Amino acid sequence: MKIAMVGSGYVGLVSGACFADFGHDVVCIDKDQSKIDALHDGIMPIYEPGLAELVGTNVKASRLSFTTDLAEGIKGAQAIFIAVGTPSRRGDGHADLSFVHAVAREVGENLANDAVVVTKSTVPVGTGDEVERILKDSGTAHNFAVVSNPEFLREGAAIGDFKRPDRIVIGAESDFGRDVMREVYRPLFLNESPILFTSRRSAELIKYAANAFLATKITFINEMADLCEKVGANVQDVSRGIGSDNRIGPKFLNAGPGYGGSCFPKDTLALLKTAEDYESPVRIVEAVVKTNDTRKRAMGRKVVDALGGPKKARGKKVALLGLTFKPNTDDMRDSPAIAIAQTLHDAGVSVAAYDPEGMDVAAPLMPEVSMTDSPYAAIEGADAVAIVTEWDAFRALDLGRVKELANAPVLVDLRNIYQPDDVRAAGFEYSSIGRA
Numbered sequence: 001m002k003i004a005m006v007g008s009g010y011v012g013l014v015s016g017a018c019f020a021d022f023g024h025d026v027v028c029i030d031k032d033q034s035k036i037d038a039l040h041d042g043i044m045p046i047y048e049p050g051l052a053e054l055v056g057t058n059v060k061a062s063r064l065s066f067t068t069d070l071a072e073g074i075k076g077a078q079a080i081f082i083a084v085g086t087p088s089r090r091g092d093g094h095a096d097l098s099f100v101h102a103v104a105r106e107v108g109e110n111l112a113n114d115a116v117v118v119t120k121s122t123v124p125v126g127t128g129d130e131v132e133r134i135l136k137d138s139g140t141a142h143n144f145a146v147v148s149n150p151e152f153l154r155e156g157a158a159i160g161d162f163k164r165p166d167r168i169v170i171g172a173e174s175d176f177g178r179d180v181m182r183e184v185y186r187p188l189f190l191n192e193s194p195i196l197f198t199s200r201r202s203a204e205l206i207k208y209a210a211n212a213f214l215a216t217k218i219t220f221i222n223e224m225a226d227l228c229e230k231v232g233a234n235v236q237d238v239s240r241g242i243g244s245d246n247r248i249g250p251k252f253l254n255a256g257p258g259y260g261g262s263c264f265p266k267d268t269l270a271l272l273k274t275a276e277d278y279e280s281p282v283r284i285v286e287a288v289v290k291t292n293d294t295r296k297r298a299m300g301r302k303v304v305d306a307l308g309g310p311k312k313a314r315g316k317k318v319a320l321l322g323l324t325f326k327p328n329t330d331d332m333r334d335s336p337a338i339a340i341a342q343t344l345h346d347a348g349v350s351v352a353a354y355d356p357e358g359m360d361v362a363a364p365l366m367p368e369v370s371m372t373d374s375p376y377a378a379i380e381g382a383d384a385v386a387i388v389t390e391w392d393a394f395r396a397l398d399l400g401r402v403k404e405l406a407n408a409p410v411l412v413d414l415r416n417i418y419q420p421d422d423v424r425a426a427g428f429e430y431s432s433i434g435r436a
């Protein structure tokens, strides 16, 4: 089966490479000539474990190709995926659908055969209807169906998530749409991944509801962590205690500095806008968004406290370990590290940082931070070390060396990757999240 993937960003490229690996014939299309040139040279536009190898193998096997020419790329494709960005619109937080609509128009004008047009981009309820209208207005003579197929990939684990999904959601309004999508996902169906067929609007909402629920779970445990610190409890025990109840589940109960990334912040905001438009408030999500926003700066203040409070902190230096919003990515979007560095800067604290993959992306976003080339270089002369992202490289720091290099043995562990007793036994003043 031939598949066209319009948009070769994170979702498009991972999905395209995985579909090719299943044996489909995939063309990834993008307007950005430099991105397509780089992909031809085997250079990935993003850091994702295993992606370069997967792309390489499938290009070699002639199942995966890249082009900037949409008309040519969609020719003969039975499924045309729209996987372009839907960023937060400046000013109001609505999802910006201009790229999705533009692709729909171009697809309509260039359709050369019957095809299913699939929105994979995260799009608000009703976008499928609009895409259908745009295709109809283009006057195409070919049959088409518009289907919603949201993706649930996590950055850093995207290939595994794609190949072994908990479920595949397909929102379709016609047998044509359902039949083609069944064929697209047949290799996964054989692996017994459940396919959930729903209406198009339900599928669109499932994506937002899933991300909002996960963001809520994280925010809930973060607030429990704050309470643990006040009442003398341990949030990791609380997580285990509640997570072993099947109805709650153990995942996404790690307390930390607040969620970031390209999805939760943007999608929760967009869901609030949809709820507002339909006059059907989602107050829990409103609270989650506010609580998470304020948490990031609160984490900066936590580091200031570890330096002895605002007065003593002025003029001191902090080493930030980890800048990306989570490990195994170079993505800095809405990373808590940005707000933490800003809060420290505002408090007159200088910051040196190290991140295994994110520093090139981070540097222009945090001009006040000096980037170093190893965790130990950042730690040299620091009055406190703060772990912001749980990269493996920070899980087994040589604490003796840290103590020698640092100006003071103070460790703030915002991801709870160390055991308090061990760190304190090594002579550190140690603070973490929700462990009194």
Ligand code: UGA
Pocket (backbone or CB within 6 Å): 122, 151, 152, 153, 154, 155, 156, 211, 214, 218, 251, 252, 253, 254, 255, 256, 257, 258, 259, 260, 261, 262, 263, 264, 267, 325, 326
């Ligand atoms: C998220 C969802 O997990 C995916 O299912 C979804 O497809 C994706 O958004 C999307 O909409 O495209 P992602 O943003 O890559 O994936 O990252 P997550 O692993 O979900 O982490 C998000 C944030 O939550 C990170 O800042 C992470 O540190 C934080 N987090 C996660 C916690 O603080 N605690 C946890 O227990 C889990």
